[in-house]
Amino acid sequence: MQAIRNRQALTELVQQWRRLGETIAFVPTMGNLHAGHLALVKQAASLADRVVVSIFVNPTQFCPGEDFDNYPRTEQADAEKLAAENVDLLFLPMLAEMYPQPAMVSLTVGELANRYCGNSRPGHFDGVVTVVCKLFNMVQPDLAVFGEKDFQQLAIIRRMVADLNMPVQIIGAPLVRESDGLAMSSRNGYLTAEQRKLAPVLYQLLQRLRNEILDGREDWDDLLEQYRQHLNAAGFKTDYLAISRVDDLLQATPKDHDLVILAAACLGKTRLIDNLPFHR
Numbered sequence: 001m002q003a004i005r006n007r008q009a010l011t012e013l014v015q016q017w018r019r020l021g022e023t024i025a026f027v028p029t030m031g032n033l034h035a036g037h038l039a040l041v042k043q044a045a046s047l048a049d050r051v052v053v054s055i056f057v058n059p060t061q062f063c064p065g066e067d068f069d070n071y072p073r074t075e076q077a078d079a080e081k082l083a084a085e086n087v088d089l090l091f092l093p094m095l096a097e098m099y100p101q102p103a104m105v106s107l108t109v110g111e112l113a114n115r116y117c118g119n120s121r122p123g124h125f126d127g128v129v130t131v132v133c134k135l136f137n138m139v140q141p142d143l144a145v146f147g148e149k150d151f152q153q154l155a156i157i158r159r160m161v162a163d164l165n166m167p168v169q170i171i172g173a174p175l176v177r178e179s180d181g182l183a184m185s186s187r188n189g190y191l192t193a194e195q196r197k198l199a200p201v202l203y204q205l206l207q208r209l210r211n212e213i214l215d216g217r218e219d220w221d222d223l224l225e226q227y228r229q230h231l232n233a234a235g236f237k238t239d240y241l242a243i244s245r246v247d248d249l250l251q252a253t254p255k256d257h258d259l260v261i262l263a264a265a266c267l268g269k270t271r272l273i274d275n276l277p278f279h280r
Contacts, residue, residue, distance in 0.1 A: 001083045003090040007097055007138055013089060014052075014140055022049035026141035026168075028132060031055040032072040033081050036147060036176035036184035041085045043173045044145045052139050053082055054091040056098060060106075061127030072186060091139065098134060106130045109156055112249060116152050116262055117273065120239050128153060129160045136168055143169040147176070149183050151260060151275040155249055175275070177203070183274045190270040199267060201234045206261050206276040213243070214280055218254040236265035236272075246277055 004010050017024060025048035027040045044051045055078055062068040075092065082090055106126065109118075113125035136144070146154045158170050176184045181203040182196075191199060209227050217223055224241055231238045244251060246258040260277040 001079075001087050001090055003079060003092060005092045005094060005097065007093065010089070010091055010138060017050050018140075023143075024048055024050045024052060024139070024141045026135070026139045026144040027051070027053045028135050028144065028146075029053060029055055030057045030071065030186070031078050032074050032186040032189075033078045034184050034186065036149065038081060038085060039176050040145045040147055040173045041082065041087060043171065044143075045086070047143060047145075047171065048141075050088045051086075052089045052091060052141065053087050054093070054135055054139070056091075056093050056131070056135075058098070058127060058131040059095070060099075060130060061124050063121045063124055066121075067187075067190075072189060091135075093138075098131065103130075107133055107160070109160075112152070112156055112159065115249065116240055116242065117264060118152070120264070125153070125156050129156060132157060133160065133164070133166075136166060141168055143171055145171045145173050148172045148275070148277075149175040149185070149273070151262060151277075152249060183272070185272070187270055187272070191267060195267040195270065198235055199272060202231070202236065202263060202265055202272055202274050203276075205230055205234075206263060206274060209241075209243075209261055210276055210278050213259070214278070220252075220254065231263075231265050236267060239264035239266065239271065241265075 014024065025044035027044050029037055041051060041053060055075065057071050057073065059068055079090055107129045109125045109129055118125050146157055148154060154172050161168055161170055178184060180200040182200045205227055212223060220243055228238045228241050242262045244260050244262055245256050246260050252259050257280055259280060260275050262275050264271060264273045
């Protein structure tokens with residue numbers, strides 16, 4: 001595996017692969033890699049001749065008071081994990097490579113970014129699409145793999161690619177969970193031992209809510225309020241809990257069939273997100 005920090009060196013290697021007629025899959029990350037990230041890498045490797053993974057902790061997607069300075073940076077351990085997966089290239093851009101000067105042009109996301117995570121993290125998705133667009137321009141992949149854990153982010157990336165006519169196929173990879181059901185996340189490391197024991201309750205409640213819907217409950221507003229209270233009583237501070245349509249993430253009604261339950265809740269200072277897609 002080659003590790004590159006320089007954009008010019010990245011471009012030269014990608015052009016070399018292109019001349020050989022090879023396809024390129026891309027997995028953008030912020031590092032502190034876990035099994036969920038490696039599942040994305042495995043899926044990428046199954047779909048293309050070459051796999052590029054980037055590690056860049058992007059400051060523009062962190063809101064005031066969030067954990068940018070303390071976000072785990074484990075570059076050496078991450079590189080070893082990626083080498084074991086036979087990744088072809090690890091791109092490790094420096095801040096000055098990604099943002100060489102104060103930006104006069106950047107991307108903004110419309111209404112889809114104002115709901116759910118975007119409601120409590122204003123500007124977050126603008127930072128996400130801007131850095132992903134930059135990385136796509138640098139790597140020039142044929143396809144890119146994103147995890148379905150960040151369900152709203154995946155929907156926004158897909159919309160960005162469609163709206164800007166980007167020649168990149170976006171692949172959604174299934175959410176990866178711990179053995180007790182907790183969605184894998186780099187932020188799980190912030191949980192105390194007691195919080196870690198409690199954390200799987202979030203997914204358990206999503207499953208119960210799904211089952212009630214599948215059993216025929218149609219008073220969804222009352223049902224959501226009931227489950228928000230369950231979460232709070234269990235020790236969480238609920239940010240949002242919603243039943244949405246999979247295709248556009250608008251509020252679902254009992255007339256809709258392809259649904260996703262979206263949730264975010266804090267345990268102490270750690271914010272957990274999860275989702276559960278299903279068909280009825």
